[in-house]
Amino acid sequence: MAFSLIGSISPYVTPWRGVAALCLLPLLIVLGFYICSTPNILRDLRRRKLPPGPTGLPFIGNLFDLADSNHVKDKAIEWWQKYGDVFYTRIGGTDYIWLSSPKAVKDLMDKKSNIYSSRPPMPLAQDTASAGCRQVFMPYGPRHRTVRKISHDLLNINATAQYQPIQDVESKQLMFELLEDPNGFYDYNRRYSASLICRIIYGERIQDWTDPLIQKIFSVLINLSDISSPGVHLIDTFPALKILPQWMCNDWKNYARKICEHDSGIYLELWRDLNKKVAAGNIKPCFGKDFVEKDLEKLQMNELEAAFHTGHLIEAGAETTSAALNSLLLALTLYPEASKKAQEELDRVVGPNRLPTFEDQDKLPYLKALVKEGLRWRPPNQYGMHHAVVEDDWYEGMFIPKGAVVMLNWWAIHFNPEVWENPYDFHPERYLGHPSPAATYLNASDPSARDHFAYGAGRRVCPGIHVAERSMFINIARILWSFNISKKVVDGKTIEPETLCVPGWLSVPQKFECSIIPRSEKHAEVIRREHELTKKDI
Numbered sequence: 001m002a003f004s005l006i007g008s009i010s011p012y013v014t015p016w017r018g019v020a021a022l023c024l025l026p027l028l029i030v031l032g033f034y035i036c037s038t039p040n041i042l043r044d045l046r047r048r049k050l051p052p053g054p055t056g057l058p059f060i061g062n063l064f065d066l067a068d069s070n071h072v073k074d075k076a077i078e079w080w081q082k083y084g085d086v087f088y089t090r091i092g093g094t095d096y097i098w099l100s101s102p103k104a105v106k107d108l109m110d111k112k113s114n115i116y117s118s119r120p121p122m123p124l125a126q127d128t129a130s131a132g133c134r135q136v137f138m139p140y141g142p143r144h145r146t147v148r149k150i151s152h153d154l155l156n157i158n159a160t161a162q163y164q165p166i167q168d169v170e171s172k173q174l175m176f177e178l179l180e181d182p183n184g185f186y187d188y189n190r191r192y193s194a195s196l197i198c199r200i201i202y203g204e205r206i207q208d209w210t211d212p213l214i215q216k217i218f219s220v221l222i223n224l225s226d227i228s229s230p231g232v233h234l235i236d237t238f239p240a241l242k243i244l245p246q247w248m249c250n251d252w253k254n255y256a257r258k259i260c261e262h263d264s265g266i267y268l269e270l271w272r273d274l275n276k277k278v279a280a281g282n283i284k285p286c287f288g289k290d291f292v293e294k295d296l297e298k299l300q301m302n303e304l305e306a307a308f309h310t311g312h313l314i315e316a317g318a319e320t321t322s323a324a325l326n327s328l329l330l331a332l333t334l335y336p337e338a339s340k341k342a343q344e345e346l347d348r349v350v351g352p353n354r355l356p357t358f359e360d361q362d363k364l365p366y367l368k369a370l371v372k373e374g375l376r377w378r379p380p381n382q383y384g385m386h387h388a389v390v391e392d393d394w395y396e397g398m399f400i401p402k403g404a405v406v407m408l409n410w411w412a413i414h415f416n417p418e419v420w421e422n423p424y425d426f427h428p429e430r431y432l433g434h435p436s437p438a439a440t441y442l443n444a445s446d447p448s449a450r451d452h453f454a455y456g457a458g459r460r461v462c463p464g465i466h467v468a469e470r471s472m473f474i475n476i477a478r479i480l481w482s483f484n485i486s487k488k489v490v491d492g493k494t495i496e497p498e499t500l501c502v503p504g505w506l507s508v509p510q511k512f513e514c515s516i517i518p519r520s521e522k523h524a525e526v527i528r529r530e531h532e533l534t535k536k537d538i
């Protein structure tokens with residue numbers, strides 16, 4: 001092939017043909033690589049037994065079907081209905097196996113977690129832009145186990161009980177912010193979530209939205225979203241292309257290096273500040289302090305890895321929590337019946353003179369159900385959770401090839417009308433039979449006993465689950481105790497809230513409008529009083 005191309009640009013051909021050939025050269029090389037590096041039936045006969053699925057286009061597979069993140073949900077449900085609980089798609093050279101029933105998730109991600117807990121190769125997002133350091137993209141292996149253990153020590157159920165007082169204070173500030181400036185609710189939820197994690201990790205709060213620290217953190221989060229959306233970067237769609245010169249693939253390395261420079265710069269600055277404060281004895285008890293005092297050599301971590309490992313916990317915990325809070329506010333705006341029922345329960349259990357506390361939790365079954373319904377209705381990312389399988393496997397007569405991305409298809413599971421009546425409606429009652437926290441149901445032996453799959457599955461399940469659950473409970477309980485949420489009315493006209501998500505990986509709702517009004521002057525007074533009292537803790 002190379003020979004005939006060289007021939008075609010010889011002086012004996014017309015100039016335009018030479019130009020066309022030059023343009024075709026990269027395309028043909030890429031195509032050649034694709035054919036040689038992509039698994040196909042000719043090279044592996046077992047692929048005839050791949051799960052059924054939609055036929056994709058040559059070369060790109062189902063890339064276009066999944067290009068609009070806001071429509072992945074509809075596709076994921078449509079394909080499940082057509083092809084069954086385990087179906088197959090392809091993007092570029094990567095196989096995708098979608099697990100669309102609790103049983104399939106249990107059988108593979110949980111029961112065979114030794115081989116279903118990895119992540120697909122991401123030369124751009126993980127190897128270059130994250131310097132290989134982001135836990136959430138790390139392939140399964142000794143390095144992932146080390147950082148996972150560190151997260152577990154920080155976030156296990158006993159350790160997280162000590163963060164409740166921080167959640168209490170941050171949440172009281174959130175109620176005060178909503179009282180003073182209800183239109184800013186979207187960013188106040190973000191401030192809450194980022195401040196909580198910063199306090200736990202670096203011992204530092206974020207006082208308000210203009211705080212430079214939150215601006216820095218969100219600049220990293222924007223990069224993270226840019227690098228991680230499936231199908232957006234050719235090189236992560238076709239990882240085998242990484243051996244080609246980068247000019248053929250959109251200059252991907254330079255782009256990823258710039259992101260890495262920016263993100264590592266911020267994380268290193270935070271890490272070095274942390275070290276200085278620890279050395280000066282000028283820091284509140286926090287994860288960062290304990291981590292700095294650990295022997296990094298023993299953990300086989302260099303400075304950059306340690307900096308990423310502290311910083312990335314903020315990215316993992318901040319935007320997920322604020323997106324879940326904002327999604328719940330959206331649901332409450334659209335479904336006022338749910339707010340009304342939760343408020344009746346709160347009035348009965350808590351009364352009018354104080355804010356709800358963590359101690360009220362067991363007496364508020366409807367409110368706990370409402371939080372679960374929020375995560376069923378809008379799970380944390382728009383695609384489903386992706387693991388990668390590290391060995392060839394068979395499931396119910398279907399071949400699952402080594403290296404396939406295995407998707408936890410929470411859209412199909414959460415919107416199965418045989419399990420959840422009218423699944424598109426927000427209806428907390430459906431969870432009254434699941435009174436315990438989500439962590440209790442993770443390892444249930446009966447796969448259908450799980451409440452929802454929004455925290456993932458198997459060995460990669462969200463280690464921040466206890467912190468997240470408490471944040472969701474305390475803030476939603478207090479918001480509904482304090483305020484009436486409804487659609488906004490301007491000049492007599494009702495404004496329908498925007499229901500789409502920001503394009504990209506995470507299910508971050510687009511900014512939307514809603515009305516947040518104190519339920520009475522007495523409720524407002526309680527918020528002011530409680531906020532005033534927290535000033536001594538801040």
Ligand code: HEM
Binds near residue numbers: 197467
């Ligand atoms: C409502 C809030 C949250 C939701 C819905 C959520 C959900 C998830 C999901 C679905 C995963 C991937 C699971 C899988 O691969 O199967 C994950 C991973 C992770 N989450 Fe969360 N999360 C939340 C909050 C938090 C918080 C508050 C923290 C930490 C403070 C946290 C830390 C992490 C970490 C470190 C990982 C990576 C785990 C690994 O790859 O080993 N998350 N989370």
